[in-house]
Amino acid sequence: MVNFELDKLKHTTSGNFFLMAGPCAIEGEEIAMRIAERIVTLTDQLEIPFIFKGSYRKANRSKGDSFTGIGDEKALKILEKVGKTFGVPTVTDIHESAEAAMAAAYVDVLQIPAFLCRQTDLLIAAAKTGKVVNVKKGQFLSAGSMRFAVDKVYEAGNKRVILTDRGNTFGYQDLIVDYRGLPEMQSFGVPVVMDVTHSLQQPNQSSGVTGGKPQLIETIAKAAIAVGADGLFIETHPDPAHAKSDGANMLHLDLLEQLLVKLIKIRKAVV
Structure with a gap:
């Protein structure tokens, strides 16, 4: 695992955003x-602080036969190997309080899924590991409501918190991003x-399989950087x-x- 300071993510020496x-x-x-390896090569070249993301288990699935993982310990050991091999911090989701200590033995950041961001016991368990806690804002919550999630982690004795927006529920089958929430949560x-x-x-x-609009990834990312987001979370895959x-x-x-090259240009223009 890699020890890193949270302030270095918010105030990077390169002036760039950080990437999960x-x-x-x-x-x-x-x-x-x-x-x-590919992302580390890119982020090193572009001077973007990087945290490797991977879920060791997917607990929130629409269908009972959807892929959930290759085995908890096996996946966590892979995350540990990524961190040690490339010298980068790693982040993974946890879903129940009992998972916090287990995952904390392998990764640097514990992520609270959006649907679970109000689960007090889960937030406290994550906080008590001493790891950085990344809390995803629920699709059903306002940005202002996330103050209470931060308070729960703080009150458990941990001041190492990140908040992540992932859109708001917009009808039954879509999400929409309210960019006003980013500066509100930064406050x-x-x-x-x-x-x-x-x-x-x-x-x-x-169909029971979540859809998406990947053609709009650049649009969402550009707007977030223009608004002043400290970091971006992007899931990526070679296929x-x-x-x-x-x-x-x-x-x-x-x-x-x-x-990333385009986003760096925007960051430099707005800082």
Whole structure:
């Protein structure tokens, strides 16, 4: 694992935003290492602080037979190997309080899924590990409501919090991003991230498989950087069409470099 200071993410020496990126789920060691190596190469060249993202288990699935993971310990050990091999922090989701200590033994950042951001026991368990806690804003909550999630982590003795927006519910099968929420959550004194790819999901499809609008990834990312987001969250894969989870809204790995170059230019223009 990598020890890193949260303030360095918000106030990077390069002046860039930071990036949380990787596959939706850990599908296997070879592909995780390949994705990580590519992103590390890009972010090192572009001086973008990077946190590798991968879910060791997917607990929130529409259908009972959807892919959920390759095994908790196996996936967590892959995340640990990515961190040690490339010298980068790693982040993964947890879903129940009992998972906090287990995941904390392998990764640097514990992520609270959007649907679980009000679960007090889960937030407290994550906080008590001493790890950075990334809380995703619920699709059903206002930005202002996330103050209470921050308070719960703080009151448990942990001041290392990130908030991540991932859009708001807009009808039954779509999400919309309210960019007013980014500066509002920044007013709480924590780094704020825009989850670009999940904001483009189209949930609750009749097929039982979540859809998406990946053609709008650049649009959402550009707007977030222009507004002043501290970081971006982007799920990426070398073959999204065959990814085992959330392929419909992921960015093709080959497109990441050109996107980041454009975003850096916007960042420099607005800072």
